[in-house]
Amino acid sequence: MGWLWSLIIGGIIGWLAGLIVGRDIPGGVIGNIIAGFIGGWLGGVILGEMGPEMGGFYIVPALIGAIVLVAIVSLIFRSMGRSRG
Numbered sequence: 001m002g003w004l005w006s007l008i009i010g011g012i013i014g015w016l017a018g019l020i021v022g023r024d025i026p027g028g029v030i031g032n033i034i035a036g037f038i039g040g041w042l043g044g045v046i047l048g049e050m051g052p053e054m055g056g057f058y059i060v061p062a063l064i065g066a067i068v069l070v071a072i073v074s075l076i077f078r079s080m081g082r083s084r085g
């Protein structure tokens with residue numbers, strides 16, 4: 001049951017990051033979960049363990065890491081779209 005909770009929290013973190021950045025995350029729900037997990041790891045590396053913890057994620061660093069990840073991914077996809085046109 002713990003893994004299910006982690007998937008839900010990771011998805012919510014990725015979804016919130018997409019809302020804050022104003023960009024859709026490629027892959028829909030799966031993309032949100034992946035962004036939440038990678039963002040959680042990235043935020044933990046950069047900011048450490050701070051703030052409340054839910055589902056194995058420290059919310060503040062995970063959200064900040066996911067925002068950074070979504071911004072970078074959206075820039076990459078935007079530049080790939082321009083180079084094709």
